[in-house]
Amino acid sequence: MTTTTPIKYTVKVTVNGKPYSAEVPSYRTLVDFLRYDLGLTGTKETCSIGVCGACTIMLDGAMTASCIILAVRADGADIQTIEGVANGDELHPVQEAFIANGGFQCGACTPGQIMAAKSLLEEIPHPTEPQIKEWMMGNLCRCTGYYQIIDSIKAAAETMGKR
Amino acid sequence: MNDFHFHAPETIEEAAALLVQHDGNAKLIAGGTALTTLLKQSLVQPEHLVSLHRVKGHDAITHSEGALHIGALATQRAVEKSDVVKKHAPLLAEAYRRVATVRIRNVATVGGGIAHADPAMDPPPSLLILGASVKLMSAKGERTVALSELYVDYYETTMEPDEIVTELEVPDQPAGTAWTYIKYLPRTEDDYATVSVAAIGELKDGMVADVRVGLGALxxxxxxxxxxxxxxxxxxxxxxxxxxxxxxxxxxxxxxxDPRGSAGYKRDMSAVFARRAMEQVLGVATG
Structure with missing residues (x-):
């Protein structure tokens, strides 16, 4: 068996308002592209099959699992990741709420939780508890448990509603 | 994952031509939520991927001539949220709402889901009992296939390798038809069903005028x-x-x-949930 160079493509994207470009193998997933090619390691990969929610990003405005999207498929896309949530040193109300309400411990799932929660509040500014549970059921957490996450989202909704 | 040539045609016709050109060595990819996981496990190793993400149109959801017409590139989330679907086929809106999570439904397409032919997916039992059909196109032309004639085996359909799903058509049901979709989930809400049952039914003067039952994951x-x-x-x-x-x-x-239950347990539950679904749509008090 001879080793051949994999087929590569240049992928250009906008991430959090900034343009990026890299040449990557055809099989590069979007989460690997963000982490290894662009150095944006805030987005985490855990299950790798689109189930756990750790790799949640916004792709052209839609909440998406970046572990089951190919980077080449995202060429030309507008992407938002956890790195773009805070405004400089000023945290987003969802981030503040997760801190104030104990919404995380180890933090591995947190970037995905924050992205999903933010996306929920953009679509439903004042979600009921069943709506929060239905939306967030695809974001798994193995340490904090879910009550604090639900509390965090309720608190964020309240803060954001007052602004 | 092996590497592949990636094609991003801008029309369905170009996509169809690419499938002919790379006969047998190309796979279509739309949302990719299912195919990408298969690629990652090297369960499929195509030399060419033909992505439909740049194709414009083919995602409209309309109602005309007594039927819903859903473009194959509509996302599953769009079907779930569509007022037109909720009005004319509320069972279908519910079946798509139960697929995985918002994150998956935002990307997964109607046509991709149908062509993937996973028997544990939520929509097929409803599509079967609603009498749905799909429009398929290839470089050779178009044809329409009833869902009842589409599925052959696990992940296998009667589609030719060069055919593309372009539309799902769902005929209207008679007024007054009751419906339900029961997804039995002993593990987590976003899981595939252990057993799923879709049913529609109509009672007239205490007698069953119509009842239809579709079974999933069985x-x-x-x-x-x-x-x-x-x-x-x-x-x-x-x-x-x-x-x-x-x-x-x-x-x-x-x-x-499988981890969702033994074959024997699922067989037992198939009768239990078929009964419950019929009780719901026929207004019979459960015992």
């Missing part, structure tokens, strides 16, 4: 329980009569052991 394809429907149609249903009639579904299911 064999190599979604299954329509036609013998059960025939046994119940025209009867005056009770909990006991539906319980007895439902036993027949255990003969037509062929489930497998």
């Amino acid at each position: 064999g190599p394809t979604a299954i329509r329980a036609s013998a059960l429907e025939d046994a119940v149609r025209g009867t005056s249903p009770t909990h006991e009569s539906l319980k007895e009639a439902s036993q027949s579904v255990m003969d037509i299911v062929d489930p497998i052991d």
Whole structure:
């Protein structure tokens, strides 16, 4: 068996308002592209099959699992990741709420939780508890448990509603 | 994952031409939520991927001439949220709402889901009993195939390798038809069903004017329980009569052991949930 160079493509994207470009193998997933090619390691990969929610990003405005999207498929896309949530040193109300309400411990799932929660509040500014549970059921957490996450989202909704 | 040539055509016709050009060595990819996981496990190793993400159109959801027309590139989330679908086929809106999570439904397409032919997916039992059909196109032309003629085996359909799903068509149901979709989930809400049952039914003067039952996750394809429907149609249903009639579904299911339950358990549950679904749509108090 001879080793051949994999087929590569240049992928250009906008991430959090900034343009990026890299040449990557055809099989590069979007989460690997963000982490290894662009150095944006805030987005985490855990299950790798689109189930756990750790790799949640916004792709052209839609909440998406970046572990089951190919980077080449995202060429030309507008992407938002956890790195773009805070405004400089000023945290987003969802981030503040997760801190104030104990919404995380180890933090591995947190970037995905924050992205999903933010996306929920953009679509439903004042979600009921069943709506929060239905939306967030695809974001798994193995340490904090879910009550604090639900509390965090309720608190964020309240803060954001007052602004 | 092996590497591949990635094509991003801008029209369905170009996509169809690429499938012919790379005959047998190309796979279509739309949302990719299912295919990417298969690629990652090297369960499929195409030399060419033809992505439909740049194709414009083919995602409209409309109603005309007594049927819903859903473009194959509509996302599953769009179907779930569509007022047109909720009005004309509320069962279908509910079936798509139960697929995985918002994150998956935002990307996964209607056509991709149908062509993937996973018998544990949520929509197929509903599509079967609603009498849905799909429009397929290839470089050779177009044809329409009923869902009942589409599924062959696990992940296998009667589609040719160069055919593309372009539209899902769902005929209107008579006014006054009740519907339900029961997804039995002993583990987590976003999981594939252990057993799923879709049913529609209509009572007239206490007699069953119509009842239709579709079963999911219970064999190599979604299954329509036609013998059960025939046994119940025209009867005056009770909990006991539906319980007895439902036993027949255990003969037509062929489930497998997996972490969602043993084959024996799923077979037992197929009768239980077929009965409950019929009780719901026929207004029979559960015993």
